[in-house]
Amino acid sequence: MKTLEQLVRPNIKSLKPYSSARDEYSGEEAIFLDANENPFNAPYNRYPDPYQRKLKKRIAEIKAVSSDRIFLGNGSDEAIDLAFRAFCEPGIDNVLTIDPTYGMYQVAADINNIETRKVKLNADFNLDVNGLLAAADENSKLLFICSPNNPTGNSFKRADIITLLEKFEGIVILDEAYIDFVPEKSFLNELLNYPKLIILQTFSKAWGMAGIRLGMAFASPEIITVFNHIKYPYNINQLTQDKALELLKSEDAKDKWVEVLLKQREIMAEKLTGYPFVQKIYPSDANYLLIKTAAPKDIYHFLVEQNVIVRDRSSVSLCEGCLRITVGSEEENKALFDGLDRYNG
Numbered sequence: 001m002k003t004l005e006q007l008v009r010p011n012i013k014s015l016k017p018y019s020s021a022r023d024e025y026s027g028e029e030a031i032f033l034d035a036n037e038n039p040f041n042a043p044y045n046r047y048p049d050p051y052q053r054k055l056k057k058r059i060a061e062i063k064a065v066s067s068d069r070i071f072l073g074n075g076s077d078e079a080i081d082l083a084f085r086a087f088c089e090p091g092i093d094n095v096l097t098i099d100p101t102y103g104m105y106q107v108a109a110d111i112n113n114i115e116t117r118k119v120k121l122n123a124d125f126n127l128d129v130n131g132l133l134a135a136a137d138e139n140s141k142l143l144f145i146c147s148p149n150n151p152t153g154n155s156f157k158r159a160d161i162i163t164l165l166e167k168f169e170g171i172v173i174l175d176e177a178y179i180d181f182v183p184e185k186s187f188l189n190e191l192l193n194y195p196k197l198i199i200l201q202t203f204s205k206a207w208g209m210a211g212i213r214l215g216m217a218f219a220s221p222e223i224i225t226v227f228n229h230i231k232y233p234y235n236i237n238q239l240t241q242d243k244a245l246e247l248l249k250s251e252d253a254k255d256k257w258v259e260v261l262l263k264q265r266e267i268m269a270e271k272l273t274g275y276p277f278v279q280k281i282y283p284s285d286a287n288y289l290l291i292k293t294a295a296p297k298d299i300y301h302f303l304v305e306q307n308v309i310v311r312d313r314s315s316v317s318l319c320e321g322c323l324r325i326t327v328g329s330e331e332e333n334k335a336l337f338d339g340l341d342r343y344n345g
């Protein structure tokens with residue numbers, strides 16, 4: 001098996017990272033004349049903690065993962081991009097993704113000039129484990145698995161993910177953006193067994209904080225150190241750190257929202273079965289439903305006219321005829337049903 005040492009790009013391994021004023025001295029009660037800040041307009045006159053220690057301490061408690069295994073980014077998107085910059089040599093290396101899946105992996109690959117090798121899911125949306133392993137070669141550095149998967153909504157079998165972790169030579173990035181909506185356990189408790197596993201979670205979905213842009217990556221301390229060396233020094237601004245700490249005082253709000261949304265998802269699935277133009281509702285482990293219809297574009301545009309916006313996924317692999325509908329509040333979902341009631345093909 002390749003070691004982490006062998007996977008990190010040579011230029012990153014030999015990088016001398018930027019050392020900020022707050023790297024060199026990070027105590028609290030001091031007179032700071034080291035960063036050319038303005039002494040007025042506290043607290044936002046100061047640069048934020050580059051390593052977000054307070055916030056990570058709280059996240060470490062909630063997730064039962066030690067702080068040195070946590071990286072915080074400007075959304076999960078930052079961690080995805082950093083993984084390319086840390087491990088993939090432009091024009092030479094490649095990454096593996098399932099198909100269909102979240103579009104950002106491919107975009108980040110394209111920006112970094114890295115080939116994406118897409119391996120279709122099976123017809124039942126399960127992982128083609130052998131296909132993924134067969135698509136890999138010695139330049140395959142990353143394997144992206146999104147579970148529950150966007151847009152299909154299903155989670156993958158734990159045993160299949162374990163097989164990939166055991167057999168893939170590179171880094172496995174497991175995107176758990178929707179993990180709070182699933183009864184099954186996160187892979188966080190497997191971090192110690194798999195030093196080349198990166199788990200992504202986010203504050204954008206169950207936590208209801210997409211607006212503050214805060215994503216989490218959990219991995220070995222060695223991978224977190226690599227990310228810390230290449231990130232922008234002050235990547236998480238003070239407002240975001242403060243707001244996240246405020247919401248993380250308790251998990252009650254998140255748990256309540258999840259409960260409401262799961263109930264609403266059930267109601268939505270039930271209600272959608274009643275429309276003759278809805279051919280199939282795929283089982284979902286997330287806060288959205290993928291549905292197959294006879295006329296996806298027509299329904300999409302009709303709903304837009306009713307001021308209800310869903311996602312047209314009909315041009316995505318294996319999703320012919322499909323719309324992806326986010327589970328909203330009871331009132332929002334009623335607006336969707338009212339719109340669909342008026343639609344008659």
Ligand SMILES: *Cc1c(COP(=O)(O)O)cnc(C)c1O
Pocket residue numbers: 074075076077078102146150175177201202203204205210214215
């Ligand atoms: C929504 C989503 C995210 C969240 O991205 P952020 O940049 O953290 O907002 C990550 N992965 C998947 C698969 C998603 O659907």
